[in-house]
Amino acid sequence: MISQLSWKIGGQQGEGVESTDRIFSTALNRLGYYLYGYRHFSSRIKGGHTNNKIRISTKPIRAISDDLDILVAFDQETIDLNAGELRPGGVVVADAKFSPTIPEGVQARLFAVPITAIAEELGTSLMKNMVASGASWGLLGLPMEVFNKAVEEEFGRKGPAVVEKNVEAVRRGAEFILEQAGGPLDEFKLEDADGKIKLFMIGNEALALGSIAGGCRLMSAYPITPASEIMEYLIKKLPKFGGTVVQTEDEIAAVTMAIGANYAGVRTMTASAGPGLSLMMEAIGLAGMTETPLVIVDTQRGGPSTGLPTKQEQSDINALINGTHGEIPKLVVAPSTIEECFYDMIEAFNLSEEYQIPVIVATDLQLSLGKQTSERLDYERIAIKRGKLVAEELPPNEDNRLFKRYEFTEDGISPRVLPGAKHGLHHVTGVEHDQEGRPSENAHNREKMMDKRLGKIANLRITDAVKVDAAHANPELLIVSMGSTGGTVEEARSRMAAEGITTNQMMVRQMHPFPSEQLKPHLDAAKQIVVLENNATGQLANLIKLNLGYHDKIRNMLKYDGTPFLPSEIHKACKELI
Template sequence: MGTVISQLSWKIGGQQGEGVESTDRIFSTALNRLGYYLYGYRHFSSRIKGGHTNNKIRISTNPIRAISDDLDILVAFDQESIDLNAGELRPGGVVVADAKFSPTIPEGVQARLFAVPITAIAEELGTSLMKNMVASGASWGLLGLPMEVFNTAVEEEFGRKGPAIVEKNIEAVRRGAEFVLEQAGGPLDEFKLEDADGKQKLFMIGNEAMALGCVAAGCRLMAAYPITPASEIMEYLIKKLPKFGGTVVQTEDEIAAVTMAIGANYAGVRTMTASAGPGLSLMMEAIGLSGMTETPLVIVDTQRGGPSTGLPTKQEQSDINALIYGTHGEIPKLVVAPSTIEECFYDMIEGFNISEQYQIPVIIATDLQLSLGKQTSEALDYDKIVINRGKLLTGELPANEDNRLFKRYELTEDGISPRVIPGMKNGIHHVTGVEHDQEGRPSENALNREKMMDKRLGKISELRVTNAIKADAPNENPDLLIIAMGSTGGTIEEARIRLTADGIATNQIMVRQMHPFPSELLEPYLNAAKQVVVLENNATGQLSNLIKQNIGYHDKIRNLLKYDGTPFLPSEIHKACKELN
């Protein structure tokens, strides 16, 4: 019996539309039932069917927040999947492949091949569609994990189709496991996982966490147009919002979505929209309208490869400039970038509160890996949820003097004016996208213009979200300070462990509040570090430039950029930082 291991990496590949996604879903669900920590990454094409796709899952008995450098087990539905992914296999890794295409291992790859008649077994059971269950059973069998747990996951997946379908799929799993175990002579000792704690954990993608955060925050309307990688937010809320008296409206385009969201927020309903880079571009004029009319608005931007249609299904963090500077003119806004599944949830709630408290557009910016990468989450604390609607007036308003209109844009000490819902007695006022006076009437008066601009921009000058920067800084004067945003945090943490072993002292900061930029919070860490690396998934160093513009330290800052559409690996960060030091 070999030594048990604390983690391994599993990947399944094939043509899009032939069951790769469902295989991954059931396999990971069963692992979650056993209490393992999981972190997944999806590689998929920007089409409905066809084109290579693969799903990679890292399995561990300890919390993890990054994909692994290498691969232990590859399940392949075609030779292309082997050719494209075998290079990740560590020496002694395993390939489970469909015997139908006579699989071969590329030269130089030290891996063991198990050719299983995956399609043939499925067809014997009635349909080739069940080949994903045969492949899953083969993988599960090699790991020596309890089959009853996997069968329960199959029942949950197919239960709505009736007991006959469930039994057929369970039989497919059993046949796949039996075949490969006969070949291997039993479960593989080198892949024997330590027992997990048995506690079922939250397991979801960032989009689901944000959608759940919307519901918890009291959002009751989403207006949106489908776009990768944001669509799952809409799909989740379509199922959940009606249970709370809310609804989702699929609009004809992103311009309609954002203007509908503005209108609904003006009417007093917490409303949001979600999109990606191309949709965000279309929303820019309307975001300006939200800022000018001081109407709350919450937008989720799930960054993906650009420009134009770009790489719709690939990782990138290149919307930073657009998020901050995209609107014409100057308006107050908040841009926040969560870096974990948990932050996706809590940031949505805080985003809705701040949007109403400060009467500004709030943009929550994720990236594709955080939006779509399925991973284990810590338990969410619902006691933390607080709803704050700011200066939204309720009840009967006093009559205005001399029958004047309500001062919707009243000049106040904090720059935030009282807000009313349409129809409230004595609350009538003008609303316009042009410059206006305190009652909303159009005005081109120079003095009024200055006062209104100062009012709008001044109200966010001291705005800081919870953990505007998230620092892990154990070293007083580190050799290296690594700064990043979004999904890269966990990958950096793993690279830092290796850098520490090399004798390089590092600190890490995730910038969560992108605008207004929290310069005073970040500067002391820059000052203390001997050298600074800013890591980001874009080609021009947009976060790095933001830091230089707001703080300086040009001489210390070095860029670590990746813009090929794939996430950073721990080994890449380790190697690059070691060379820079």
């Protein structure tokens, strides 16, 4: 028996690849397995090769696998493009309709199943995804009633007749391949899972759920890959909590609406990707100048311009920190797990109001769209903090002066009132202003206001701004990364540990203000530093050099072909440095 297995399904976009993976992985989740998924898809609605890869394990996993055990193919292109991942002894389950062949040199066993023919016999070729799912499930020898339950949940809203047809398609697929194979394959027999209930979601769903838990009641956004699922989730869920979602005409409208709603006292967010963030930059500057709370999610993807809309990249860091003209206070956070997506959103809303600043939560495509197992969330950790929002009645202003919305205070954070508060009248403007918000070009006032705004975040640190696994006092390598790469680094490190190579790991979760003091002792202790990131210019490495130096120690490990790092790639590259 084995403790983990990797399965992939591929075909043309619009052929049912996504739904096949969804039902297959849902059934595995019901059994209690840990899962980690990766989607390769084209930036079009229909056509073009797409595949979904799912890693199944009895233990927690946070990386895609280097190799592949089972490949399900709806066309020959899927075999040609992906067969190279198959380990010796792997299996290809292919539709007999296209007379599948295995490329020369690939040591894999082929099962040609009449996937389309069986589906058509049952009434429609659309059910071929269920036939393929049944064939895969049958090879693994897992309980069919669990899979049938997942099918029922998927199609139940369409009525019992549709459910029955799809269950039959699953049964026929399993029966055919089991007859060919002579029963479930022993080499793919998974150890029993723990059976515990676990969450199974993409990062975007965790971000959306975290925003609801954090008190968000309005989202204004424009659809864009890979952020759209946040809006889609909130469209379904937010009205249940008295909130709403507004799809705006563009990203400029989305961010300015969010600023206005936050000014009015409603916790509001928007979400986008690199191109949308570029359009939002002037408005983000307005939020910084007017000290208005604002939460933005940036789901990074391949750029520049339209770039690679459906591919992995981490290249927005420079823009998120320095994109606005002028200098404003802001917080840039980069979660690395499903759980962090949830908790970071709650903290983002709190810190945005406490410090009266824009907060940008930066994910990457793999974290945003990769479906994976998460432990149960701890709702006892949720607390709503609104900072210096004045709730009690204000005293009358002396001499009929306006409320000092931008009052100079010891910590740089001024009292904040909601529109309509008695005695709370004040100006709000994007030009430089005095304590009451009146436009001012006074040089002394300008200097004091800039110091006030920028100074209030100097010591701002999120929970676990830097996460470090310092297993060794003076490691040969310190591997530094961000976002979805954390689990892949962990797996590569375990391989190096087996070879006697000492490594420590650091995940930088707060990009700005940069937590230099938390990085320094670990950078000092390491003999060499490897900074791993999905971009071409080493933006995280340059951030470290800018704030701390270490030019002589730092080595870049960069990948910018649109695909995530594999554990084997990190393992190989690190060994070459030693």
